[in-house]
Amino acid sequence: MVATTSLPPTDGSNATSVAAAEVVVRRDDGPVAILTITRPAALNALNADVLVGLADHLHACAVAAHVRAVIVTGAGEKAFVAGADIAAMQAMSPVQARAFAQKGCDVAAAIAAMPQPVIAAVNGFALGGGCELALACDMILASRKAKLGLPEVTLGVIPGFGGTQRLLRMIGVHAARRWVLSGDVFSADEALRFGVVQEVFEPEDLLPKAIELGKRIASRGPLAVAAAKRVIAQGADQSLADAVDTEGRAFADCFGTADQKEGMAAFLAKRPAVYTGS
Numbered sequence: 001m002v003a004t005t006s007l008p009p010t011d012g013s014n015a016t017s018v019a020a021a022e023v024v025v026r027r028d029d030g031p032v033a034i035l036t037i038t039r040p041a042a043l044n045a046l047n048a049d050v051l052v053g054l055a056d057h058l059h060a061c062a063v064a065a066h067v068r069a070v071i072v073t074g075a076g077e078k079a080f081v082a083g084a085d086i087a088a089m090q091a092m093s094p095v096q097a098r099a100f101a102q103k104g105c106d107v108a109a110a111i112a113a114m115p116q117p118v119i120a121a122v123n124g125f126a127l128g129g130g131c132e133l134a135l136a137c138d139m140i141l142a143s144r145k146a147k148l149g150l151p152e153v154t155l156g157v158i159p160g161f162g163g164t165q166r167l168l169r170m171i172g173v174h175a176a177r178r179w180v181l182s183g184d185v186f187s188a189d190e191a192l193r194f195g196v197v198q199e200v201f202e203p204e205d206l207l208p209k210a211i212e213l214g215k216r217i218a219s220r221g222p223l224a225v226a227a228a229k230r231v232i233a234q235g236a237d238q239s240l241a242d243a244v245d246t247e248g249r250a251f252a253d254c255f256g257t258a259d260q261k262e263g264m265a266a267f268l269a270k271r272p273a274v275y276t277g278s
């Protein structure tokens with residue numbers, strides 16, 4: 001499959017390249033943008049088009065003022081993403097593999113850089129690069145039928161866009177070794193016990209619950225949500241003392257926003273807050 005390159009849109013529109021637009025479909029439900037990876041014949045496996053499509057949509061959502069949360073999910077009932085596309089990778093040279101992995105890293109970087117939270121709604125297999133994509137999101141909700149794992153070692157490779165590193169930061173070194181070195185696939189409930197997923201729902205409830213969560217986040221102060229996302233990410237790589245300092249500075253900055261005045265005034269007046277994101 002030949003990737004179609006495109007420039008990230010800057011106007012918050014759905015504009016994206018033609019091939020990429022076919023495999024990643026965006027629909028908005030009010031303030032929540034839902035990105036659905038749609039390659040059912042390959043269980044939504046990640047090829048260059050999917051990665052470009054995801055990055056394009058994420059860049060567009062990041063600058064869309066009305067979008068306050070993003071959901072990433074897979075089309076159909078069977079798979080979130082069953083990994084990077086093995087057929088596309090099989091003949092790659094090390095240089096090509098590095099460039100391909102970089103496209104995955106670009107998606108992860110887009111998720112980390114955008115102010116809105118990104119929720120992975122894992123509706124089926126989330127394996128290899130699919131699990132790594134979920135790990136790059138801000139939180140992971142899963143269907144009871146989901147299966148997660150990093151089976152790369154069964155193919156003679158290792159995770160390539162941050163999976164080993166995000167997993168170890170998430171669940172600790174030894175539990176990460178249990179996942180990565182065995183290549184085992186885990187049920188949603190097992191993943192919940194490991195702390196890889198945060199909540200598990202019946203399959204039919206997953207997307208509605210993810211949208212509900214997205215809308216709840218959308219009702220909060222957007223600058224505060226963005227600041228909280230930022231300090232959690234920064235703090236994960238800092239000493240506790242530095243991280244608390246990072247938080248303290250961001251807390252103080254909130255008091256320079258109209259949202260803080262509005263949020264506290266609304267509480268005192270016993271009315272819902274109307275945030276402007278300013």
Ligand code: CO8
Pocket residue numbers: 041042043045046051082083084085086087100101102103104105125127128129130151152155158159160161
């Ligand atoms: N790549 C390409 N095609 C796939 C993939 C995949 N990862 N997974 C499934 N498919 C295809 C199958 O080949 C099959 O195609 P066809 O009908 O043409 O034969 C179709 O999807 C349906 O799959 P199955 O018939 O295998 O369905 P089953 O229900 O029998 O099995 C499984 C489902 C268990 C999910 C099985 O398909 C499977 O094991 N898939 C591979 C899982 C895997 O190993 N994933 C990791 C891949 S390596 C990786 O992700 C490395 C990431 C590194 C970084 C990448 C940076 C972007």
